[in-house]
Amino acid sequence: MPLLQIQNPKEIKQKPPAIGIDLGTTHSLVACDINGQIQVIPDDKGHVLLPSVVRYLPKGDVLVGNEAKAHFAQDPHNTIVSVKRLMGRSPSDVLALPHSLDYQFVDTKASFCELVTIAGKVNPIEVSAQILKKLMKQAHHIDKDIHEAVITVPAYFDDAQRQATKDAARIAGIKVLRLLNEPTAAAIAYGLDRHAQGNCLIFDLGGGTFDVSLLQLSQGVFQVLATGGDTACGGDDIDHLIAHWALNQLNLSNQDIHYSEVVVKARVAKEDLTLQSSSIITLKDKQCTLTVSILNELITPLVNKTLAICQRVLKDAAVMISDIDHVVLVGGMTRTPFIREKVAQFFNQAPLTDIDPDKVVAIGAAISASILSGHRVDNNMLLLDVVPLSLGIEMMGGVVEKILMRNTPIPATATQTFTTSVDGQNGLSLHLVQGERELAKDCRSLAHFDLSGFPAMPAGKARIDVTFRIDTDGLLEIEAIEASGVKSKICVKPSYGLTDEAVTALIESSITNAEEDIANRKLYERMTEANQLLMSLDKALGTDSALLSSIKLEEIIQAKAALLQSLDSKDVKKINIALEALENKTQEFAELRLNTILSQALMGKSISDIENSLV
Ligand code: ADP
Ligand code: MG
Secondary structure (H helix, E strand, O other): OOOOOOOOOOOOOOOOOOEEEEEOOOEEEEEEEEOOEEEEOOOOOOOOOEEOEEEEOHHHOEEEOHHHHOOOOOOHHHEEEOHHHHOOOOHHHHHOOOOOOOOOEOOOOOOOOOEEEOOEEEOHHHHHHHHHHHHHHHHOOOOOOOOEEEEEEOOOOOHHHHHHHHHHHHHOOOEEEEEEEHHHHHHHHOOHHHOOEEEEEEEEEOOOOEEEEEEEEEOOEEEEEEEEEEOOOOHHHHHHHHHHHHHHHOOOOOOOOOHHHHHHHHHHHHHHOOOOOEEEEEEOOEEEEEEHHHHHHHHHHHHHHHHHHHHHHHHHHOOOHHHOOEEEEEOHHHHOHHHHHHHHHHHOOOOEOOOOOOOHHHHHHHHHHHHHOOOOOOHHHHHHHEOOOOEEEEOHHHEEEEEEOOOOEOOEEEEEEEOOOOOOEEEEEEEEEEOOOOEHHHOEEEEEEEEEEEEEEOOOOOOEEEEEEEOOOOOEEEEEEEOOOOEEEEEEOOOOOOOHHHHHHHHHHHHHOHHHHHHHHHHHHHHHHHHHHHHHHHHHHHHHHHHOOHHHHHHHHHHHHHHHHHHHHOOHHHHHHHHHHHHHHHHHHHHHHHHHHHHHHHOOOOHHHHHHHOO
């Protein structure tokens, strides 16, 4: 006789870590929280910055990173750089960008980008997926089971660009825990989310773009007050300025030398000048010297442009320079001392630069990944990013079946299968509760909702899948579907109205009452089990008592009376003994019934009839 029809919650295993990925225009990198320490994960040559470059070879082979970049100058059409600029965009969007690269589009009039390469047509999502796959491979050196990640995107990315990023991740076999805005990731890396409140400005000058974001922090939650930027203002533009300057100095033109080669040399010289006062550029046996003062002069208009954009962002948000608590520098270009000085002057404060500006976004993403995957607990982010209190359903006997556990990172989904407890039941009343206690009466009642109108069936026969889905905003949707297709849905906001203190109190009460709760739970579970057995037994005796000898029938009736008596005592030990005794006494009866049903089956009944009568 099947007794307990509710499936147990799946065991929670120790999960592999989740990683943070900065999928940049110029460089991409991956970081991971390893035993509380955030580490940027290098490739097998020890490099942590992976150039966001993918090169397609004949026969479909693909190179990613430095190997791909090495041949950019010789094989530009098959070497895709800055693919981030193409994500979720049409060729006409991309061609409208100043300095758009020499992409070869399959159809410039199409609504999405597709590029021609020697290996055939490729789209930006596939190209990005190659970069992500390479980063995943690096991460797998830490743990080969890693498959979850937080991936950062610029704050200004629209839905199409965000969706394209998610699609690339899916192709790379990555489960995206969250797309996180790059400026928010940088602020998290500096631990600014731990402050109670404040304004921080993130100044991100990368390879392709300049992005500035003004964030307001309140109770551990970042709100983007304003963003600004220029999609054609970054390190690449400085490289072009230097390349033109060098060609001019040496009296060379585009005809004399491959322009992309000049750009590569210009960039090396620019990066040298972060630590040196001059650098020599050699082109076609000719040499010129780039000095810091020439560089500063070349980049002054660009730096002024970035500061004018900052000014505009502050104005948009009606925030004054004196109201800014922190300025964070992000992006490889902010290593340039001149840029640091200018930013410090403008904001009248020293910007935060302790964390390497190339790595800060990936580090913030890794911290966020660690929290979202449940490896790191951050009280400030409790209400925002995880289920603050377990969510469950009241079962027969008032016991709570927890479906989404406390501290499960959101978004999350969990499904549990339930069944009916009474014959002919064609509806179900679900009571949603929130809390850590074992009994529904001790938890917070969230909502009641009904699922009705499914075909009446014997007890235990119906299969009702109840799915809890909680989105990033903490919105909970519960859906119940019965096997016949009848369904019902309800939405609740579970953390609504719960203060931090209330959450803490509810958790504490579960700890204080844990022992008593577990004892209560055991009792209620046993009582439910006993009631189910009694119900099934009554039904079986109603139809098949003739199968039993009068002695056996009497024994069963006595054992049944003993169980009923033990239930009144509410003593779990007594109930256990009586329950076991009745189970033993009914064992033979169950076998007899089974044999009868089987022999009836042999007389022409179908297997499904047999299955139905076995319930
Ligand atoms: P993205 O976010 O666009 O991928 P990054 O943050 O990786 O960009 O920044 C890349 C830019 O930073 C490039 O233009 C690169 O030349 C520049 N850069 C990297 N290191 C230095 C350095 N030491 N000095 C100056 N510029 C640098
Ligand atoms: Mg970047």
